[in-house]
Amino acid sequence: MTNLVGDVSSAARILPELNGEKLFIRNGKGAHLWDDKGRQYIDTALGFGAVLLGHANDAVNANVIQALADSASPSWAHVREHGAATALAHHTGQLTKVMFTNSGSEAVHLACRAARAYTGRGKIAKMAAGFDGWFDDVSFGNVTSTEAGFKDGARPSTERTTLIRFNDFADIERLFAEDSDIAAVILEPVLANAGCIMPLPGYLKHVQDIAHQHGALVICDEVLMGFRLFPGLAGLREGLDPDLASVGKAIGNGVPVSAVVGKPHILAGFEEGRVARGGTFSGNPLACAAVTSTLTQLDAEDYERLIRRGDTLRAAIEASFKAQGIPLVTSGYGNVFGLWPAAIAPTTYEHAVQIANPAFSKALHLTLREAGVLVMPSPYGRVYLSFEHSDEVVEAMKAAFDIAARRMKAEFGDA
Numbered sequence: 001m002t003n004l005v006g007d008v009s010s011a012a013r014i015l016p017e018l019n020g021e022k023l024f025i026r027n028g029k030g031a032h033l034w035d036d037k038g039r040q041y042i043d044t045a046l047g048f049g050a051v052l053l054g055h056a057n058d059a060v061n062a063n064v065i066q067a068l069a070d071s072a073s074p075s076w077a078h079v080r081e082h083g084a085a086t087a088l089a090h091h092t093g094q095l096t097k098v099m100f101t102n103s104g105s106e107a108v109h110l111a112c113r114a115a116r117a118y119t120g121r122g123k124i125a126k127m128a129a130g131f132d133g134w135f136d137d138v139s140f141g142n143v144t145s146t147e148a149g150f151k152d153g154a155r156p157s158t159e160r161t162t163l164i165r166f167n168d169f170a171d172i173e174r175l176f177a178e179d180s181d182i183a184a185v186i187l188e189p190v191l192a193n194a195g196c197i198m199p200l201p202g203y204l205k206h207v208q209d210i211a212h213q214h215g216a217l218v219i220c221d222e223v224l225m226g227f228r229l230f231p232g233l234a235g236l237r238e239g240l241d242p243d244l245a246s247v248g249k250a251i252g253n254g255v256p257v258s259a260v261v262g263k264p265h266i267l268a269g270f271e272e273g274r275v276a277r278g279g280t281f282s283g284n285p286l287a288c289a290a291v292t293s294t295l296t297q298l299d300a301e302d303y304e305r306l307i308r309r310g311d312t313l314r315a316a317i318e319a320s321f322k323a324q325g326i327p328l329v330t331s332g333y334g335n336v337f338g339l340w341p342a343a344i345a346p347t348t349y350e351h352a353v354q355i356a357n358p359a360f361s362k363a364l365h366l367t368l369r370e371a372g373v374l375v376m377p378s379p380y381g382r383v384y385l386s387f388e389h390s391d392e393v394v395e396a397m398k399a400a401f402d403i404a405a406r407r408m409k410a411e412f413g414d415a
Contacts, residue, residue, distance in 0.1 A: 012048065016362055016377055018369050028055030030388035033374065041374045042397055046384040049192075049224045049336065050249035053297055054388025060253045060293045067289035074285065084288035087295045088251065088259060091232045095245055095261035099270065100283035104223030105133030107246035107258040108186070110277060112137065114244055115184035115217045117275040118266050125175060125216075126186045128156075128163040129349040131193035132221050132246075137161050138186070143194045143380050148349060164207075166191045167200045167347050172207045176214040184217040187242070189234035192224045195339075195356075195380040196332030197346055204238050217243040217266065223258060227251055228336055229307070231298045250298075255290035301387050303335075309394055310334025310385045316398040320405040325414035335385040339364070339375075341412070356380065360412055367407050371400040 007022070008014055015023050024036045031054060033043045043055070053060065067080060085098040101107045112124050124137065129148040132138040140156070141147040141163040147156035148163070152171075155178065156163050162179060165171045176182065187204055191197035208218045220235035220242040227250040228234070235242055243266050248258030260267075269275035281287075311334040321328035330337045331345035338345075341360045346352040356379035365377035373396075375383060385394075 016366060018366055023369075030054040030056075031386060031390070031393045039372075041369070041372050042389075042393055042400070044373065044375050044383045044385070044397075046386055047249065047254045049228065049382070049384055050252065051254045051384075052228065052250040052386050053253045053294060053301075054386045055254070057253050057294075057297070059297060060255065060290055063289040063293040064255060064286050067285040070285060072284065072286055073281065078285055078288075080285050080288035080292070081283045084283070084291040087292050088247070088261065091227070091295065092245065092247075092261045093233065093236050094263055095233075095242070097262050097264050097267045097271075099260045099262075099267070099277065100287065101248075101258045101260065101279060102256050102281050102287070103133075104221075104246060104248040104258050105135055105138075106279070106282075107223060107248055107260050108133040108138055108219070108221055109135050111219045111244045111246050111260045111262070112184065112186075113275065113277075114260065114262060114267060114270070115219060117269050119183040119215065119217060121181050121183035121216070123157075123160060123162050123179065123181045124184055124186060124219075125162050125164050125182050125211075127166045127188060127191060129166065129194040129352070130186070130188050130191055130221070132186050132188075133223075143349075149353060166194075166197060166349060167203055169200075169203060169206055172210045176210060176216075180214075182211070182214065182216045184219050184244070185211040186219045186221050187235065187240070188221050189225045189238060190332065190336075191349070192332075192336070192382065193380060194349055194352055195346070196337055196382055197349065197352060198331055199238075200347060204235070204240055208240055208242070219243070220245040222246060223248040225336070227295075227298060229333060230303050231295065231301075251294060252287060252290040253294045255287060257287035257291055306385060306387055306389075307334035309389070309391065310337070313385070313394050313397060317401045320398075320402040324405045324409040326405060326408060326412045330383075332382065336382050338380070338382055352380070360408075363408055363411065364404060367404040368400055371403045373397055373400040 026036050033041050089096045128141045129143040137160045140161045222233050222245050225234040226247040244262040314330040327343045329345045341357045342355040361379045362377050
């Protein structure tokens, strides 16, 4: 009997057994992980998007170790916090005020509190099937939930949360016609946890404009996509002007850290003591050391080269499965993309549900695992690449996916 509920501390880590064995990771370095039997794998989960510089980056580790040696929890204001906030704010446009937290869920929760406090309204609108954290308010309507697939006239809503349909231009207008208590709309640049569903041209800007017209704030949830396409917020590159953003994951290269960034007037209530916040470990020295070191390195990295490298991988994967008579298409970007057993990638959650195939995704996971590549077993999972996924590593991934396609032909190929 195990004392650990479900064998893991986060449900997302649950993997199917392979040949009667459970997977337990011992260590990682660069693009690779090793299990407790010493077997090596190319990793494509990468801390669910957090590990952008590669596992166990030497410079990040050295700075975190020094911070640990100086005291992990000094209680009071410390010498690393302002530097980390300044480094982060240099990348976030007009969102120049920073509040550190420990997880993406906390950052979204705090951003929602900021929006409610500033507007005096009670509800947050989030994308149906989007994942904006596991706290009760924003876990409503997550991917695979009954609420996520709602129809016109049947919008799911609680006292504090309501849902809107991603890529539905008219639905955001209907929302504000129905409800005047919307404090903020949470936007994801990509509906990432639903398999990287891409926004239609102009959609994100449309949602922002309608929200602002009705006095609601816009929160960009950049925990997953922030700093992944370039060293900054993906929403800003799309031409958005959000009031707040939640960031995390890649800003610390796997060290637990996240933050809310916002326009000064929106966050003034926190500075003036009118809005509550806290957190013993928020902005701790280890997290701040990781942020400063990570951002310094990301500024020097060649994002375009990494994304091009990933796009060649996407094309090779699609070609391998096509050659075996198995429909497969990818959606997303070169360094984060979803895999769909279909001819056309979905642009709506409704379409995603129709083509999602849990049996296919599990079989792909197990077949690739045997070939030395770890991918998420969910139909809504993503493949991530880090800057340590070199040309050589990507070539090995192409070979593994080709093996998987050949082995899966009998079950999933054309009859």
